[in-house]
Amino acid sequence: MEHIGLTHYLVVAAVLFCCGIFTMTTKRNAIGILIGVELVLNSTGINLVAFDRYMGPGRLDGQVVAIFLIVLAAAETALAVGICINVYKNLSTVDVDAASQLRG
Amino acid sequence: MTMWLAQSNAWAGIDVTRHLFLFSPMLTLVCTMLAVVACPIIVGRSAKTIGAVVVMGIIASFILAVRVAGEVAGGGISGLSTQPASGMLLVDNLSIAFQLILLIFMGGVTYLWWMGSSDSEENAPEFFILLLGSAVGMGLMVSTSNLLMIALAIETASLPSYAMVGFDKRDRRGAEASLKYLIFGAISAAIMLYGISLLYGLSGSLSVAIVAQHCIQSLASGHNLVITLVALMCLLSGIAFKISAFPFHFWCPDAFEGAKIEVTAWLSVASKSAALILLARLAMVFCAGVSAPEAIGMLSPLAWGIGIMAAITCTLGNFAAYKQTSAKRLLAYSSIAHAGYMLMAIAVFVHPHSDHGQEGMSALLTYIAIYMFMNLGAFGVVAMVVWDTGSDNLASFTGLLRRAPLLAVPMIICLMSLVGLPPFAGFIGKWWILVALGRLNDSLGWFLVITAVVNTLISLYYYMRIVVQMSLRDDGQPALSFPLGGMALVNICAIALFAMFGFAQPLKTTSEQFTRNIFDTTMAKTVVVDAAPAQPIESVQR
Numbered sequence: 001m002e003h004i005g006l007t008h009y010l011v012v013a014a015v016l017f018c019c020g021i022f023t024m025t026t027k028r029n030a031i032g033i034l035i036g037v038e039l040v041l042n043s044t045g046i047n048l049v050a051f052d053r054y055m056g057p058g059r060l061d062g063q064v065v066a067i068f069l070i071v072l073a074a075a076e077t078a079l080a081v082g083i084c085i086n087v088y089k090n091l092s093t094v095d096v097d098a099a100s101q102l103r104g
Numbered sequence: 105m106t107m108w109l110a111q112s113n114a115w116a117g118i119d120v121t122r123h124l125f126l127f128s129p130m131l132t133l134v135c136t137m138l139a140v141v142a143c144p145i146i147v148g149r150s151a152k153t154i155g156a157v158v159v160m161g162i163i164a165s166f167i168l169a170v171r172v173a174g175e176v177a178g179g180g181i182s183g184l185s186t187q188p189a190s191g192m193l194l195v196d197n198l199s200i201a202f203q204l205i206l207l208i209f210m211g212g213v214t215y216l217w218w219m220g221s222s223d224s225e226e227n228a229p230e231f232f233i234l235l236l237g238s239a240v241g242m243g244l245m246v247s248t249s250n251l252l253m254i255a256l257a258i259e260t261a262s263l264p265s266y267a268m269v270g271f272d273k274r275d276r277r278g279a280e281a282s283l284k285y286l287i288f289g290a291i292s293a294a295i296m297l298y299g300i301s302l303l304y305g306l307s308g309s310l311s312v313a314i315v316a317q318h319c320i321q322s323l324a325s326g327h328n329l330v331i332t333l334v335a336l337m338c339l340l341s342g343i344a345f346k347i348s349a350f351p352f353h354f355w356c357p358d359a360f361e362g363a364k365i366e367v368t369a370w371l372s373v374a375s376k377s378a379a380l381i382l383l384a385r386l387a388m389v390f391c392a393g394v395s396a397p398e399a400i401g402m403l404s405p406l407a408w409g410i411g412i413m414a415a416i417t418c419t420l421g422n423f424a425a426y427k428q429t430s431a432k433r434l435l436a437y438s439s440i441a442h443a444g445y446m447l448m449a450i451a452v453f454v455h456p457h458s459d460h461g462q463e464g465m466s467a468l469l470t471y472i473a474i475y476m477f478m479n480l481g482a483f484g485v486v487a488m489v490v491w492d493t494g495s496d497n498l499a500s501f502t503g504l505l506r507r508a509p510l511l512a513v514p515m516i517i518c519l520m521s522l523v524g525l526p527p528f529a530g531f532i533g534k535w536w537i538l539v540a541l542g543r544l545n546d547s548l549g550w551f552l553v554i555t556a557v558v559n560t561l562i563s564l565y566y567y568m569r570i571v572v573q574m575s576l577r578d579d580g581q582p583a584l585s586f587p588l589g590g591m592a593l594v595n596i597c598a599i600a601l602f603a604m605f606g607f608a609q610p611l612k613t614t615s616e617q618f619t620r621n622i623f624d625t626t627m628a629k630t631v632v633v634d635a636a637p638a639q640p641i642e643s644v645q646r
Contacts, residue, residue: 010305017298024291033287040294047301051308061310062301065252069297072259076290079263083270083282090279096287099280102358 009050016043030087030094034080041073126176126195129169129203130243136161137236140229151225155218158232162214166207173200192250198469199247201618202381205473209373210239212480212593217366219590220491231271234264235370242378249312249389251300251339254382258296258342261375262289268370269363281362288355292345299338302331316390323402343386346379347443350417357424360436365490368432369483372439377472380446384468387454388461403454411451411548415555418444422562431486431496434566438522439479441563445537446471448552452540455548463543466615467536473615474521474533474604481518481597485511488586488594501570503578510591511584512574514598519567521601524560529604534560536612 016039023036045066052062084094091098124131139157147153176197213235221228241261248254266289270282304310306328307318319336322328341352348356360368387410391403421441428434449471452464486496488511493500505512521530538556541549604611 013301020294030283030287034290037290037294040291040298044294044297044301047298047305051301051305055305055308059308061252062304065255065300065304065310068252068256072256072293072297075263076259076293079266080286080290083266083279083286086270086273087279087283089273090276094283096283099283101277101280102284102361 006050006054009046009054013043013046013050016040016046028095028097030080030084030096033096034077034084038073038077041069045069125168126172127193129165129172129200129207130240130247132161132165132168133236133240133243136165137233137240140232140236144229149226149229151218151221151228154228154232155214155221158214158236159211161236162207162211166204166211169200169203169207173197173204176200192253193244193248195247197618197620198381198385198465199243201469201615202246202378202472203243205476206239206242206374206378209476209480210235210370212476212484212597213366213370215593216369216480216484216487216590219587219593220366220487227271231268234268234271237264238262238268238370239374242374245378246381246385249385251303251310251312251315254312255293255297255300255342257382258346258379259293261346261378262293265289265367265371265375268367269359271364271367275362277362278364279362281359285355285359288345288352292342292352295338296342299335299340299342302335303339306332306335312386312389313392316392320390320402343379343383344413347376347383347447348417348440349413349443349447350420353417353420353440356440357433357436360439361430361433365432365483365487365496368436369479369487372435372483373472373476373479376439376443377446377475380443380450380468380472383447384450384453384465387450388465391454391461407451407454408548410447410454411552414444414447414451415552416444417441417447418559419555419562420444422559422566425563425566428566429498431489431498431501431570434498434570435479435482435486438563438567441559442475442522444559445534445556446475448541448556449537451548451552452537452544455544455546462616462619463536463540465619466612467533467540469619470536470611470615471533473611474529474601477597477600477604478518478521478530481514481594481601482522484590484594484597485515485518488590489584492584492586498570498573501573503581504574504584506578506583507581508584508586511586511594514594515574516571517598517601518594519571523564523567525564527602527605529601532605532608532611 020036020039020043023039024033027033027036048062048066048069052059087099088094136158139161140154143149143154143157172195176195214232217231238261241257241259241264244253244257245261248257266282266286269285270278272278300310303315303319306322307315309315319332322332345352345355360372363371390406418441421437421439421444425434425437425441428437446468449464449468452467453461488508489500489504490496504515517528521528524530524534534556538553541552541556543549
């Protein structure tokens with residue numbers, strides 16, 4: 001039986017990335033789109049940690065980036081939910097198609 | 105003289121005080137942010153108090169930045185680390201020059217906000233925390249060549265911007281604008297981070313100089329070609345979003361129209377130019393890494409790619425501005441067009457046969473400085489019209505030359521300067537970019553020159569529409585009332601545009617001084633590659 005190698009992790013991450021992109025492009029609900037963004041960010045995290053593990057001992061850069069990434073994602077989500085609540089108060093929906101006052 | 109900060113593994117022998125001094129302009133902004141947090145508890149939430157604290161912080165930061173600029177330009181600084189490229193932050197002439205421009209502009213925006221805020225304004229501390237936060241992010245964006253720091257800086261600049269756009273909670277348009285800005289921003293940031301993770305995997309380093317060497321190797325040899333291209337495109341998409349370059353420009357007009365006018369002014373200049381300088385720095389590092397003759401051929405498609413992106417961006421911005429009836433939206437499209445002109449300057453020094461890198465860079469820096477005054481003036485006038493009439497529709501500009509000559513004249517000057525007509529500074533900004541392009545003397549250069557000239561002619565039409573509306577039409581509305589301070593601000597901008605045209609030669613010399621050293625000590629030329637170079641992905645599978 002084959003050992004789990006770097007490629008396996010990269011494939012999982014790539015699939016997750018594609019799922020995220022698919023979610024972003026098909027969802028019309030703002031929260032749904034943001035969940036897609038989270039999927040892409042998590043695929044990035046898998047990539048970084050896997051590279052660190054398999055590219056020789058003593059590598060830390062990728063793990064450090066992964067931790068920063070988690071913080072970034074948290075900050076972004078907090079702000080995004082705030083903005084979504086504000087939109088909901090004003091438009092009574094968080095559907096991005098309903099946000100169509102500004103155009104031209 | 106490039107200084108590298110924060111080399112983590114060698115604290116011994118590093119002069120911490122000096123590093124803190126070199127980084128002090130941004131630290132001062134962070135301290136101002138803390139002071140703004142503390143202010144409501146100690147002296148109250150009044151807009152005037154908070155504004156005064158912020159202005160003091162900006163002035164302190166500006167003075168420190170001038171001193172750092174003297175220190176960096178004067179030489180006498182030794183490099184900190186044997187591996188200059190591994191530093192997280194760097195302070196050099198370019199980053200300090202941009203920080204100076206940014207601080208001047210932030211002073212102008214703060215002043216504009218101060219003029220426009222009513223006495224009952226309750227949310228001053230929150231607004232200024234966001235403004236300062238995004239300014240720190242932009243300051244960091246230009247002073248790094250590390251992928252992690254690039255990602256953090258872009259996010260630090262972006263997150264407060266989303267909130268600023270939707271700052272007025274009762275405004276439906278603001279809410280919609282911030283939602284659109286947030287969604288575009290979050291998607292492009294996530295894609296950029298994925299690209300960064302791939303680049304890290306390919307090169308085993310986060311330093312752009314080392315990443316660039318690996319990328320160029322794989323481009324030249326065809327090894328891991330596809331994945332390198334995908335990763336680079338991902339990284340570029342994050343930066344192109346901030347520049348609002350085609351095809352990542354969709355957020356720009358909506359966000360700019362929905363936001364408060366001070367915020368629009370801030371985003372149109374500061375966030376775009378920070379991202380442009382970041383892209384310029386990345387492009388420089390990439391080109392410096394190319395020495396092998398077979399790799400030089402790789403740069404030509406890259407230069408064409410950026411050139412075509414620039415051409416489409418400015419053509420699209422100018423055509424879309426045609427039919428706009430909202431002054432804010434018109435200026436938003438005009439800012440897309442100007443981002444396109446500035447991208448052309450970047451195409452100059454990506455170009456393989458270019459010895460004119462410095463020319464392109466100094467043209468870019470000058471253009472940013474001039475663009476700041478043009479936009480501050482134009483948005484200042486629009487802001488005062490909005491405060492008085494409550495609408496930014498072009499109809500509210502009717503007869504402005506009679507109703508408020510002291511606003512209409514600077515507006516005309518700023519608009520003519522945005523077109524790029526002499527005798528205003530916009531002309532020299534554009535002229536130097538064209539000269540740098542013309543000196544390339546090849547098909548790309550002339551293609552971009554022709555595009556820029558044709559676009560200038562197109563843009564004349566829609567800027568003139570505002571001028572005609574202000575001067576030739578008149579529907580007998582009463583005179584406009586406006587704050588004297590705001591009038592002074594826009595007139596100072598207009599005079600500055602005259603003055604910069606008059607003193608074009610000193611301006612050129614200054615911007616060349618600020619960009620000169622970057623090309624001498626280009627990062628990748630002095631780089632010492634990691635002791636244990638990264639292994640290619642295939643060979644490390646266990």
